[in-house]
Structures are given as structure tokens and as C-alpha cells.
Amino acid sequence: MLCARRLGGLGAGLRGRWVSTSWSPVGAAFNVQPQGRRLDLFGERRGLFGVPELSAPEGFRVAQEKALRKTEQLVRRVCSAPPGPQTVLIFDELSDSLCRVADLADFVKIAHPEAAFREAAEEACRSIGAMVETLNTNVELYQSLQKLLADKKLVDSLDPETRRVAELFMFDFEISGIHLDREKRKRAVDLNVKILDLSSAFLMGTHFPSKIEKHLLPEHIRHHFEQAGDHVLVDGLRTEVPDDLVREAAYKIFLYPNAGQLKCLEELLSNRDLLAKLVGYSTYSHRALQGTMAKNPETVMQFLEKLSDKLSERTMKDFEMIRGMKMKLNPQNSELMPWDPPYYSGVIRAERYDSEPSSYCPFFSLGACMEGLNTLFNRLLGISLCVEQPAEGEVWSEDVRKLDCHFTIRGGRLKEDGGYQLPVVVLMLNLPHSSKTLPTLLTPGMMENLFHEMGHAMHSMLGRTRYQHVTGTRCPTDFAEVPSILMEYFANDYRVVHQFARHYQTGQSLPRNMVSRLCESKKVCAAADMQLQVFYAALDQIYHGKHPLRSSTTDILRDTQEKFYGLPYVPNTAWQLRFSHLVGYGAKYYSYLVSRAVASMVWRECFLRDPFNRAAGERYRREMLAHGGGKEPLLMVQGMLQKCPSIDDFVNALVADLDMDLETFLTDSK
Numbered sequence: 001m002l003c004a005r006r007l008g009g010l011g012a013g014l015r016g017r018w019v020s021t022s023w024s025p026v027g028a029a030f031n032v033q034p035q036g037r038r039l040d041l042f043g044e045r046r047g048l049f050g051v052p053e054l055s056a057p058e059g060f061r062v063a064q065e066k067a068l069r070k071t072e073q074l075v076r077r078v079c080s081a082p083p084g085p086q087t088v089l090i091f092d093e094l095s096d097s098l099c100r101v102a103d104l105a106d107f108v109k110i111a112h113p114e115a116a117f118r119e120a121a122e123e124a125c126r127s128i129g130a131m132v133e134t135l136n137t138n139v140e141l142y143q144s145l146q147k148l149l150a151d152k153k154l155v156d157s158l159d160p161e162t163r164r165v166a167e168l169f170m171f172d173f174e175i176s177g178i179h180l181d182r183e184k185r186k187r188a189v190d191l192n193v194k195i196l197d198l199s200s201a202f203l204m205g206t207h208f209p210s211k212i213e214k215h216l217l218p219e220h221i222r223h224h225f226e227q228a229g230d231h232v233l234v235d236g237l238r239t240e241v242p243d244d245l246v247r248e249a250a251y252k253i254f255l256y257p258n259a260g261q262l263k264c265l266e267e268l269l270s271n272r273d274l275l276a277k278l279v280g281y282s283t284y285s286h287r288a289l290q291g292t293m294a295k296n297p298e299t300v301m302q303f304l305e306k307l308s309d310k311l312s313e314r315t316m317k318d319f320e321m322i323r324g325m326k327m328k329l330n331p332q333n334s335e336l337m338p339w340d341p342p343y344y345s346g347v348i349r350a351e352r353y354d355s356e357p358s359s360y361c362p363f364f365s366l367g368a369c370m371e372g373l374n375t376l377f378n379r380l381l382g383i384s385l386c387v388e389q390p391a392e393g394e395v396w397s398e399d400v401r402k403l404d405c406h407f408t409i410r411g412g413r414l415k416e417d418g419g420y421q422l423p424v425v426v427l428m429l430n431l432p433h434s435s436k437t438l439p440t441l442l443t444p445g446m447m448e449n450l451f452h453e454m455g456h457a458m459h460s461m462l463g464r465t466r467y468q469h470v471t472g473t474r475c476p477t478d479f480a481e482v483p484s485i486l487m488e489y490f491a492n493d494y495r496v497v498h499q500f501a502r503h504y505q506t507g508q509s510l511p512r513n514m515v516s517r518l519c520e521s522k523k524v525c526a527a528a529d530m531q532l533q534v535f536y537a538a539l540d541q542i543y544h545g546k547h548p549l550r551s552s553t554t555d556i557l558r559d560t561q562e563k564f565y566g567l568p569y570v571p572n573t574a575w576q577l578r579f580s581h582l583v584g585y586g587a588k589y590y591s592y593l594v595s596r597a598v599a600s601m602v603w604r605e606c607f608l609r610d611p612f613n614r615a616a617g618e619r620y621r622r623e624m625l626a627h628g629g630g631k632e633p634l635l636m637v638q639g640m641l642q643k644c645p646s647i648d649d650f651v652n653a654l655v656a657d658l659d660m661d662l663e664t665f666l667t668d669s670k
Helices: 025-031 059-080 085-111 115-136 139-150 152-157 160-174 182-207 219-224 244-254 259-278 284-288 297-329 341-353 366-381 444-462 482-491 512-521 526-543 553-564 591-607 614-625 633-641 647-656 662-667
Strands: 002-005 210-213 226-228 231-234 386-388 402-404 407-410 424-430
Touching: 025 366, 025 386, 059 085, 059 115, 059 139, 085 115, 085 139, 085 160, 085 424, 139 152, 139 160, 182 259, 210 244, 219 244, 231 244, 259 284, 259 553, 284 297, 297 341, 297 526, 297 553, 297 591, 297 647, 341 512, 341 526, 366 444, 366 614, 424 444, 444 482, 444 614, 482 591, 482 614, 526 553, 526 591, 591 614, 591 633, 591 647, 614 633
Parallel strands: 002 424
Antiparallel strands: 210 231, 226 231, 386 402, 407 424
């Protein structure tokens, strides 16, 4: 299913009279205004996403109580059964019964327009979360799995996926400290609770605006910020504002150290380290990287340092180019500062490639983009997207479209009767409203984001794992972004774009030179952008490395910025206090770079010559999409590339993407 948070409706469009282009059923479903559902007095009425209990907010309580009763039955069953493959199946069914409520509630609590549904979903999340904590400290449950993994003969008889899932369940137990004595186990539980509270507080603090007395700001720039009485509130960096002084003020005020937030970060990092050591790891990073492609922090730092070395010369050239543009526009103050690159690189991009987003929007109606995805998936993977009318009560708005073919609402798994529990996923996107004269039109960035998110959806929809615990995107973080980033390469290839990018009024195809200019514009200052990501990833590794830290988090920020970025640290700023990814991606911020490297290698090796290569598409589905997290990620990559990539291969793939494409200059002149 696809839905939109209300900037506008995903799928909202015109009644079709003015559209001169003929659309397929998928394209029409997203470009034609919904006509309203016919009243069917005898038709089936379902709850949200087909869950019968969720026809009203109170249904969440019914669903969670049903899940909790089933959980208790399954716990009794697995604890009384002899160890064997059935042990893993029962554990997975246990996980599935809880996830089916928790995953749905996680989505509804942030997306549903009615407060009663959101509050009921929030309560369901808390209830299921409490049950998970109880299960993670259930010694008898742990021992039932331990008996299986301690029996070498039994373990050797398990197929690779079953063995991996059993080990993942055991890992979940052990990071909660269940293998420790009673006193240490209680300590681990207490630390987990404290870390959860600190994470929530820190995350909230990363978005909290900074306040400064109004008279301290020059009067002519105050209108750029929200004013509250005698104070000005700064809630972001204002990177898009042309005035250097506004960006400087925003940077220095928004990033000014907050003592409470600083203390919260220090306690979060310290408690993560204490928990890691308690359960047997030397650092939190070693604990977090268990089971990933990187495997350990030493490999991550080696990758980041090699990448930084390769980028260094290119980054300096980017900085010189940005500095030159700043000098051209502001000769009185040409020193390059951290608040400058986002703005001036955008100016260079627009001047050099004339890639104004609004000139592309008429070619990227939502219906056209969905038609393009359907064509790509059909030619590459042999699947089609079919629009299905939701049953009454299944969705909450006509703006929601149902497709049979990224929030996971239900994971896929093999059921006991031999059937397959089909997954349900949601793409939630911010898109502009349609109007009486326009369908929903996407900017190039929105189009690329749609392709990116659909990559996640296909990962979940096409996975055919036996166990829902490892279905689709339930895989290591540094592999999870590979399918979505790979879709970005398709979204930027003219052979793919040409299949769907047509003007919503005239039907004219998007000119090839416009696609070329757009693609090459993204490479402007791309080395500096990547260098910034290397800096963030290195900082994340150091914060989650050896404790006690060698100095304050701000001193570490300054030193790491000097080593891995190159622009000067600004005194009395603390960017790390706005680094929200430290919560959800602690010790794993590097993952996006690694995933992009893998996607780049897969694109070049398998799809660059022919983005519609069916044989390569089938191999991609078989070797990478099908396994979810049920197979070692590096083995999946090796199966796809027919070789095991080295650290140098990862680095070289990222750097190769920065090179200008010679074809651009040939096609741009046609």
C-alpha cells in the first residue's frame, strides 16, 4: 500500500479530461482523481490493512490481547518441546505474533489522521514492548534455544537459514544479558531501560530550537527566524538562504552547546559502553557490528580512512570551486566556512547545468512515475503492479492506493500448512497536492526518492524467507540500503527514464540532454559531500569505541573534523548534539556508504550495459532480494558479483561514481 502524509495525497490527480497522454491502469490510478467508493451494503467490511479487529481504535487492545495470549501458548509449547528445527519455527511464530501488532502500531501511531487511533497504537507499542522485555529475560525460554545450539549433531542437521535464524535469536537474548547471573542480568535490564530513556531524550533535544535575545541579532536578518517576544528561535541551519550572515548566525546559534543535551549524550554513550562490556564486548561498536558486512569496527575505520585518502584531493578541488563562487558573489568575505558548501554548491549546480527542478516536474506526474516502476519491474523481474480496490475500512483515506505486487506491516514467512504469509508494506511520502489543473507533479528529487523507497518495498515483497524474523529489510543495516540505493541508479538512467517521463499535457518525452544535465549536476561537489559523510561516520565510530573517551565529545568532534573533513571547527559550537542518527544508527552510520558501494558495484557489473537485463534481474532477485537477513550479507553480495569484494573494491566503487560521464558531453550536444 502507498499513502502520503498530508502535504498532499499520493495518487490525487485530475478527472482526466485534460490529460493528453494515455495511461496504463497503474498510471491512471495515480493520475486520476478518486471518484469515491460506491456504497456496498452487502460487501465485506475490514479493519485497517485487513486486520478485522482494527475497524475502531479499541481494536488495538483486542489485537494486542490476542497476540499476548498466543505468545503465552507458544512459550509453553517451545519450553516443553524437545530441541530441534521445530524450536526455531516456534520462536519465529512467537516473533510473528508480536510483530504483526507492533509493526502495524508503529506505523499507525505516526500516520493515522485520528488521534484516537494514534493513541491506541501508542499504547499497543508499549504493551508489546513490555512483553518483548519479559521474553528477553525469560531464562526457561532462553534455555530451550540454548539446548538446540549446544547440540552439535542437531546444529549440523539444520539448513543454513534455520541455523542463522537460531543464532540471531540467541544473539538477541545475549545482548540483553540473559546468560549472566541474576545480579548482572538485572543490571543489564536496568541499563537497557536507561539507554531507551536517554535515547528518547537525546532525540527530542536534537530538534529543539535554540533561543537568543532578539537584540543580539542584526535587525535586517531577524525576519529569517521565528520571533517570540524578546527572543528569536532558530530551529535549523538555513542552508538555502543566500545571505552569508543569516547562515552564519543560524549555524552558531543552532549549534551552540546546550549543557543538558551534552550531559544526555555523554550518559548515553557511557551507558551503551557499560552494557556492551557487561554482555561480553570490548566496545559498543563491537556489539553493534555483530553480523554486519563489516563485522567489526577495525574494518569500518580501515574503510573510512582509505576512502578519506582517496577523496582528499577531489574534496580540496571541490572546496576551491566553492570558495571561488563565494569570492565571486561576496568578495569581502571569501573564507570558506562550514555553513557555505550546501548553498554555494547549489549555486554552481544551477549555473553550470541549468537543472531547475520546476522545469522537470511536468514530466514526472505521479502516474507516469508509477507506470515507469511497473515497466521496470515487469521487464527486469517479470512482475506487474496491479491496483486493487481496498475493502471498506481497510484504509482511512482515498489518497491511499493499494497495490498487489516503507513500513513493514506484516513480514513474509512460510506457514505450517505450506502456504506463504504474504508481506504487507507501506510507502509513506510527502508529495504536493494535485489541483483542478494539475496532477501530482514530482520534482526530480521526489521521483528519485519514490524509486528509492520502492526498492525497500520490493526487498520486502519479493523476499521468500522461511522465517519472518529475517524477511526483507530485517537484515544487517549495512546491507538494508542496497536495494533502495540501486533503484536510484535506475532512476538516473535515461534508458529507464525515457520509458515513463512524459509531459502530462502534451505527452512529449523528457529530452535526453535534460536527463544528462540532471545526472551530472548531482556530481558537482559530490566529493566534498561524501567527505562530510566520512567525517560523520568516523565520529560515530570514535564515540562508540574505547571508553572512557580520550576527551570531551566536542574536542573529539573538533579533532575528527580536522582529520576527516578539512573545513575549520567553529568555536562554541557542538554539532554532535544535533546528530540524531546517533540514536537509531549508533556505531552504524557508515552503513549508507557501504550500501552505496555495493549498489554501485551491482549496477556497473550487472545493469550498466542493459538496465532491463532479465537474466541479471532474475539473479538479483535470487541472490539478494530473496534472502532478507536469512543469509550472510557478504555471501549475497558475492553471489551477485561472482566475487568477494575487498575494502579497496568498496572504496573504488564510491570514487568511480564521482567521475563525470563522457557520454553526457556527447549526448548533451545532440
